[in-house]
Amino acid sequence: MDVPALAWGATVLGIIALLVFDFFFHVRKAHIPTLREAGIWSALYVGIALLFGVGVWFLGGATMGTEYFAGYITEKALSVDNLFVFLIIMGSFSVPRAxxxxxxxxxxxxxxxxxxxxxxxxxxxxxxxxxVFYLFGLILLITAGNLLKGENDEEADNFVIRLARRFLRTSEHYDGDKLFTVENGKRVMTPMLLVMVAIGGTDILFALDSIPAIFGLTQNTFVVFTATAFSLLGLRQLYFLIDGLLDRLVYLSYGLAAILAFIGVKLILHALHENNVPFINDGEHVNVVEISTPVSLSVILGVLVITVIASLLSPKGKAVNASATVRRRAKEYLACEDPTEQARLADLLRAEESRLQALPPRARKALKEDEQLVELVNKVRAKAEATGT
Known part of the structure; x- marks a missing residue:
């Protein structure tokens, strides 16, 4: 279905308006969003995306509507996986939470x-x-294999971070959210610029995976664009809403691997059906079964539901979540100089220590053997004694 230029224009303007609104009313003034604020705005953005999908369904037909929802859910799941890496990057640079x-x-x-x-x-x-369908399918199958082997985006992000640190010389300290500051009478870059470069570099890497995935579900450019755009809108609020649960989703990478592999197979089957490559079946179409969009949507939803439930019920998930949270809070506490924020983080760390004590003996033993974690906790205790927090 050809989408009128007016619909394209209105959609693009609407997306830009949402981003501008987000900046001026939420981001321009640095602050830490409350759970209530993050929850309300996350629900609002998801609601806008769903309402848009309903509009696509009624105006473009059931096929177009199903393709939009399959694409939106897939891209949303991949964007949640991206949040893990954003968390790593900001933790690596000790970005102030506000x-x-x-x-x-x-x-x-x-x-x-x-x-x-x-x-x-x-x-x-x-x-x-x-x-190109063969190429996209192969990319997704390789990505799925890397996820199963544990070769996730963290390694790539560390590479981007190393490059940024090597070629961009910055000041030692942040100056709010400014990219440049004056130090010893000279204008210098702040670490915030490094963070932006690292985030931008990893975004390009993420696009190489996510775009082939959604093209495996639909070739309608309007659906691909809108499903991708609406999956990204509200990601900021979602980050603060599920911050404490991100590390708990220990099986998310396996679920995403299954989804990407499924879409990769779907793409290759479609490529065989549309084949015109001379060395495959003499350039003739191959009679293969094609996977319909409703089936794709059902598989994607089913895999995600099973993955999330298994992660939340898993003892391993609880242990990983507890240790990762303590590690992150400890780094924030050690980098923090504001007494009020120090006190808040100290209270959070005490609460997390109670959670660690409630873990099974085997999990507690594994945490005690984690030398880096033990060293961080000891540093926190030493600073807490020195500052009285």
Missing amino acids: DQQKVLLFGIVFSLIARTAFIFVGAALINSFAW
């Missing part, structure tokens, strides 16, 4: 720009070369 909103919004905008470019390049390639 300033993390601006970093996240920058990441969302940069990601939207990068993915839009990939979408139109991908659409042009698909329209010109049917063999």
Whole structure:
């Protein structure tokens, strides 16, 4: 279905308006969102995305509507996985929590720009070369294999961080959320600029996985663009809403691997059906079963539900979540100089210590053998005694 230029224009303007609203009313003034604030705005953005999907369904038909929802859910799941890496990056640079909103919004905008470019390049390639379906399918199968082996985006992000640190010399300390500051009478870059570069670099890497995934569900450029855009909107609020649960989703990578592998197979089957590659069946179409969009949507939803439930009920998930939370809070506490924030973080750490004590003996033993974690906790205790927090 061809989408009128007016619909394209109105949609793009609506997305830009939401981003501008987010900046001026939430991000411009640095603050730490409350759980209530994050919950309300997360629900609002998801509601907008769902209402848009209903509109697509009624105006574009059931097939277009199903493709939108399958694409939106897949991209949303992949974006949650991206949050893990954002968490790692901001933890690596010890970004003050109040300033993390601006970093996240920058990441969302940069990601939207990068993915839009990939979408139109991908659409042009698909329209010109049917063999691109084979390439996209292969990319997804390789990505799924890497997720299963544990070769996730953390390694790539560390590479981007190392490059950023090597080529961009910055000051030792932040100056709010400013990218530049004056130090010893000279204008210098702050670590915030490094964070932005690292986030932007990883966004490009994420696009290489996510765009082939959604093209495996639909080749409608409007659906691909809108499903991708709405999956990114509200990601900032979601970060603060499920911050404490991110580490708990220990099986999410396996679920995503299954989804990407499924879509990869779907793409290759579609490529065989549309085949015009000379060395495959003499350039003739291959009669294979194609997977319908409703089936794809059912598989994606089923895998995600099973993955999330298994993660939340898993004892391993509880242990990983507790240790990761303590590790993150400890780093925040050690980097913090504000007495009020120090006191808040100290209270959170005491609460997390109680959670650690409630873990099974085997999990507690594993945590005690984690030398880095033990060293962090000892540093926190020493600083707490020195500052009286």
